[in-house]
Each structure stands twice: as C-alpha cells, then as structure tokens.
Amino acid sequence: MTENSGSLAMTAPGEVYRTRRARLASGLSRPIVVFAGQARPRQYATNLHPFRAGSNYLYLGGPPLAGAAWLIEPGSDGERGATLLRPPPDFEDAVWVGMAPKDDEIASSAGIAPEAIFAPGELGEMLKGRRAAYVAPPCLLTMEFIGRLGLQAAKPEEQQLLIDSRLFKDQYEIAALRRAAKAAVSAHRAAMAGDGSGKF
C-alpha cells in the first residue's frame, strides 16, 4: 500500500478508511452522522479562522471540506452504507479560494465510489422516518443544521466505538505522528538557538 498523499493531505489509503468505517458500523444499531464542522468566524461572519475538520470525521477518511459529513449505516462494510455529504462546489468559491477537489479525487482518497457522494441538503431525505445519531465538533452552524434534522447526540456506547478505535494508532497514524514530532523538534531547536547573533 502506498501513502495517500494527494492534495487532500489524507494520511492513509482508502482501504484503511473503509476498515475504520466498517469497524464503527459493526457496533451501530442506528445510522450515525459524523460532521466535519465549519470554519469559525472571528469578529464577523466572513472573517474566518482557518478551517480544521473534526477529528472523528478525518479519522473515518473525510477530506478536509467545511460543511461535509459522513453518514454511516449500521453494518456498513465501509463502502456500501457509507455516504459522504459534501457541499457542492461553487463557482465563486473557485474565484475566491481556489478550485475545490473533484468528486473522483475525493472518492478515490476516501475509499468510496463517486456515486456515494451527495449534497448535505439531501441528508434529511436519506434519514426520513429514522432516528440517527451524530458526532460533531462544537460549531454553531453545524449544530443549527443538526437541530433542523432532529439528530440525537451519540450515546456513550456509540462514542465508545470511535474511542476504542482511535486509541490505538496504526502504521499510517504513527507515521503522521512522527512527522508532527519531527516538525516540532525542528521548530523548538530553532527557537532555542535564536538567530545566531545572541538574540533568541
């Protein structure tokens, strides 16, 4: 297996994410929606802190896209029964912040078929008549969306499924931790040393 190192900065190959989603799904008795969250505003709505997707969403193979989410059905094998909800790319976003990744690239990286990608606005219809759980970062816009859909916070036993999986790092996670460690070592060393002129 090769590292999944395209523009989406995924840390593992698609099949690893499929396995993680299947592991979660094997313990579910109802659907669960795992949200990426949104960029948080600073002092007004369009001046935003940099977006950072929720960690549970990333762990399951979500690309770093604001407003996205996973819908995982009970018993999913990580591909069938796993739906990625992503906001449709907008022309004006391309003007202001650059091209959004295409569905094919996202699907390949996340280990799903492009046909398993839908818009978040379709989530209500997908869950119609069914109770579903959610996991989300503390983000006001996301919580408003969750409220409109009537999703229920994941129960402790549902949260535990994610915890039990994330507690133990696989080879791809360990490689990523080593990268983060190396960067911090280098930065600390430079900060301790100063600029060589006596200042630091």
Place this chain on the structure above:
Amino acid sequence: MLTGQRWRGTVPGSSEAGVAGRLLAGFATARCIPSFTPIVTVRGEVLHCESYPNELKAGQLLLADAGAEEPGGYASDITRTYPVSGEFTAIQRQIYETVLRAERVGIAACVPGRRYRDVHDLAAGAICEGLVEAEILRGDPVELTARGAHTLFFVHGVGHLLGLDVHDMEDFGDLAGYAPGRERRSDFGSKFLRLDRDLQAGMAVTIEPGVYFIPQLWERTELTAPFADVVNRAAVDTLLEARFGGIRIEDDVLVRGVDADGPEVLTDELPTDADEVTAIVGSEA
C-alpha cells in the same frame, strides 16, 4: 558575536514574542500549523499562559510548550524549559534535574499493561525525592508521595493521549481518557489527571511532569496547611520571592509491544539533558 562563541547573557530585544515567532516560523516552514496556541513564557508557573508580553532577562527560565499539527491533522506536543542566559543557577539546575528524572521515570513506565495513574504516581515520587534532596520537602519521599505533598508543586497530571487532537479525543470527556469504572479524583492536583487507562501497544501519550512555584497557591492555607509539617516554607518563600516560575519537560511517547525495547520517544531528537539543552540555547542554529 564571533562565530562559534557561546552566548552568555541577554541581549536587548530578546523577548517571549521573538521565541514564539521562531516556533511559528518553524511550523510553517515544515508545512505544519500549531497544534495549540504555543506557550512561551518566563512565568512558567502559569500553566497555560498564552500571551507574550515579557522581555527576557538574565537569570530567568523560559518555558516553551508548543507542538505541530501535520497536514493530515496529527499532533505533537513538546515542552522544554531553559535558562535565558544559557546557564542554570544552582537551584534551577537542581529542580530541572528533578523534573527530568521524573520525566525519564515516566517514559520508562510507558509499557503495555501499566496503568497510566501509576505512571503519574511514579513521576510524582521522583519529584518528591528531588524536592527532599533540594531541602524543599522533608521526610520520606514514598510517604510524601502517598500524602500528596507533590501536588503543591506538580499541580497537574503527567500527560494525556495524543493523536488527531493534541489532547486526543478530549471532546468525549473522561469517556476517552478514563477506563470504564475509573473516575477522576476530586482533590487538587490529582483531579487534573486527564488519562487513567491501562497502557497498550499503539497508544500515543505525552509525559510532561513539572515543578512550579505558584504564588497564589501558597496563599491558600486549605491547600498548604495539611503539609506544613513537611514543607520548608522558608525555602519556598525564597523561590517565590525570586519569581522562580516553573519547569516542565514534555515528550511524546508511543507505547510499543512487550517484545520491544520499551516505548518509542517520538520527540527524542530534541535533547532534555541539561548540558545538551544549554549548549543549544543562544547557539548558532
């Protein structure tokens, strides 16, 4: 300054903000972002001090607690404490060696099957030993640890989970950090322990003991009175008046299987040995 000459003493303009800037530049150059707001302070006793208002002065200790988040979201978390002037005073060095011993004991204990609270207690024991040697505590270190005398100095837990979050899965609260059936203690010091699981291969944690001299803590008689018989208050007051601050040393540790030769220290390329640390401070990078 001449090439290769060791720098001794502060230079006007050196500041907490300057050090923080170098850390942030280092992260950006490595295509990373900070995994949390860096702590860079000569007031190391303020555990999560997040502003950088101070110029650096000779004799002070600088505490830098900062980590990187790589593009996929995984975090690191390192703390180093070093003398601004490049040389520890005698008491600074003695306390530094105490914290370092606690860190090394804690790291060595990160093996499968070891309860993380026991790792914390081992580090606390090393701190009590060192504080007895420094004549700040009096008595048997084992008994002092059992009584909790270390909590006046080592006021937080020995570390936390590490992963996609710098405090991994802290959004799940103690459901993530505490094994089923275990609950967070309520007494000062112990209640700040974020993790109490039995360690297993594949877990990533930090080990980050510290010793702090916190003026506000020593004004709280309900915290200090139970230990009046074992604390050398005159020694503590001297260090408070000198604004000793605090020392914390932190590395990232991966627990490996029983067949491995102990844990992997993910951040071990950054020295902790006092002489190695001071050799870097103010040197030419």
